[in-house]
Amino acid sequence: MALSSSSSFAIIALSLFLVLSSEPSSACTLHENFYHKICPKLFPIARSVVKSVVSKEPVLGAGLLRLFFHDCFVNGCDASILLDDTSTFTGEKTAGPNNGSVRGYEVIDEIKSRVDAVCPGVVSCADIVYVAARDSVVLLGGPNWDVKLGRRDSKTANKSHAENALPSFSSNLSILISKFKAQGLSAQDMVALSGGHTIGQARCPTFTARVYNDTNIDPSFAKAKQNLCPLTNTPTNFVANLDVTTPNYFDNGYFKNLLKKKGLLHSDQALFSGSSTDSLVRTYALNKRAFYHDFVNGMIRMGEIKPLLYPNGEIRENCRRVNYKPL
Structure with missing residues (x-):
């Protein structure tokens, strides 16, 4: 028996609901399975890159952990620390707590390049920073855990906030x-x-x-x-x-x-x-x-400090600069 137009619409609507509800995370939450369907290769790619650099230079594992910490303490874990200076803002890389002490930028670039080759425009730089930090800890003998993902990247940085928010080596x-x-x-x-x-x-x-x-x-x-x-x-x-x-x-x-x-x-x-x-x-x-x-x-x-979630922020094409939007 043929379905009525109203019945057909109901079935389509139900199917769409089931597809959306099957996603591991909504756009406004962090979830451990955020990339399970849309970019499952993120984790093996990140682990491979981190393993390669840490096996040659273990101190880079500490650098990647520090990179995550120093990113999250400045307006949340939004990859603002990765941004280079522009004509409209001064980045956080030259802030006192970061300058000369934070390392691993090129590792994040490498992971981003490899991930975008298989999942273009899907994975944020902010999430890559967290995954790389976790993998560094694990590869150097530390504990493992599931990271909650789904962050988006900021469109600006804040050097003065980095100067004030981060603790110092001389802090009591x-x-x-x-x-x-x-x-x-x-x-x-x-x-x-x-x-x-x-x-x-x-x-x-x-x-x-x-x-x-x-x-x-x-x-x-x-x-x-x-x-x-x-x-x-x-x-x-x-x-x-x-x-x-x-x-x-x-x-x-x-x-x-x-x-x-x-x-x-x-x-x-x-x-x-x-x-x-x-x-x-x-x-x-x-x-x-x-x-x-x-x-x-x-x-x-x-990792849950002020998460930047859709529709805020963006997924950067290059972790060192915001996406270019022609007028």
Whole structure:
């Protein structure tokens, strides 16, 4: 029997509803399966690129983790940190906390190029930054977790916000807690996420004042760093490992070092200095699983800071600049 026009319309409408509702995420939410159907190759491509660079230069894994952190703290995780300067705004790359310390831009470019070759115009640079950070942690021996995706890319950057929002290597505990609280993150999140310093390096100017002036520091540790970084004519290019025991492996060595007063940065040792966060440091130093659990939760919460979702923002064609729209 032939269907009436009204019945046909109802079936079409129902079919359309089922197709849309079968998508893992709506346009206004983040979801772990956001690219499951529209770009399933994102994850193997990103993992392959990150694995290649990290196997050759493990410190780049720390750079990619830092890139994600420094992006999210400035107006949310929107890839604003990737934008180069333009005639209308100054980018965040030259902000004090980023200049010379954030690395991995070219890795994001490589992932974006390969992903767009199979899924053009689908995956945002902001999501790639998060996936690359997660993969860096995993490939260096750390915990794995499902990342929520669906972010879009910002159309501008904010250097002054980067200068003010990001914590400094010289920050004390109260400043660290307040900076993280401003992003909706707790003191526990702050301590756990600081554990990301179990990988990576820092330059002499960031820790010279600590090794000469701080009192909550192991004397032999301070002396060793003084020999490498003289107080006058301090070399700007010399780097030291943030974790003096297992610098290329994502473990809880960072917290074990703090118990021994061997935190490299003033902001590191501030977490264990007769303060409210001492108990957390002890817990993470003794229990790697507890650290991993809280680190993952912190990364998930940080990834949800002010998400830029459709119809806001865009999917950049080039992660270093906004899309060109001819008049």
